[in-house]
Amino acid sequence: MSSPYNVRIVGDPVLRAVADEITDIDGRLVKLADDMLETMYAEPGIGLAAPQIGVGRRFFVYDIGEGPQALVNPVIQESRGEWTFDEGCLSVPNMSFEIVRPKEIHITGYDLDGNEVSIEADELLSRLFQHELDHLDGVLLLDHLDDDTRKDAMKVLRDRELETPEPKKRKLGGLSLP
Numbered sequence: 105m106s107s108p109y110n111v112r113i114v115g116d117p118v119l120r121a122v123a124d125e126i127t128d129i130d131g132r133l134v135k136l137a138d139d140m141l142e143t144m145y146a147e148p149g150i151g152l153a154a155p156q157i158g159v160g161r162r163f164f165v166y167d168i169g170e171g172p173q174a175l176v177n178p179v180i181q182e183s184r185g186e187w188t189f190d191e192g193c194l195s196v197p198n199m200s201f202e203i204v205r206p207k208e209i210h211i212t213g214y215d216l217d218g219n220e221v222s223i224e225a226d227e228l229l230s231r232l233f234q235h236e237l238d239h240l241d242g243v244l245l246l247d248h249l250d251d252d253t254r255k256d257a258m259k260v261l262r263d264r265e266l267e268t269p270e271p272k273k274r275k276l277g278g279l280s281l282p
C-alpha cells in the first residue's frame with residue numbers, strides 16, 4: 105500500500121528548519137493531517153510531525169493506541185522528572201537510542217477544530233510530544249546523544265548512504281540516459 109507522502113530522512117534540510125506557527129486551522133490543514141496519519145500508520149509510527157513530510161508548519165499527528173490525534177502550535181508549559189526511553193524516529197530509520205528526557209510534561213496547543221487543548225502527559229505520551237515538538241524546532245534525536253554516540257551514528261548513516269545503489273539508467277533505443 106502506498107502512503108500519501110514519503111517521510112523525509114536525516115540529511116534533508118527541511119528537518120533542520122524551524123517550522124512556522126499556524127495562523128489558520130482550515131479544511132486544508134485537516135486534509136493534510138489525514139494524509140499525515142495515513143503516512144504514519146503505513147510506516148508504521150506513533151507520531152509524525154509536519155516537517156517530516158516537508159511541510160514547515162507547527163503541528164504533528166499521533167496515536168499511541170487511543171485513536172488519531174493532532175496538535176497544532178504545541179507549547180510545553182512545564183516539565184518534571186527524568187525518564188529513560190529507547191527512542192526511534194521515522195526520519196532516522198532503523199536506529200534507536202536510550203535518551204533521558206523529562207518524564208512528565210504539561211503541553212498546550214490547539215486541536216483541528218481550533219479549540220485550545222491542555223494535556224498532562226506522562227512517560228510514552230510525554231516522550232512522543234517532546235520528540236515531535238523537537239521536529240518543529242529542527243531538532244533530531246541525534247542531537248540528544250553524547251558526542252561519541254552521535255559520531256558513531258552519523259558514520260552508520262553515511263555508510264548506509266554509500267551502500268544505496270545508484271538509480272538504474274534507463275535505456276531508450278540503445279541510448280543510456282542519466
Ligand SMILES: [Zn+2]
Nearest residue numbers: 192193194195
Ligand atoms: Zn522523529
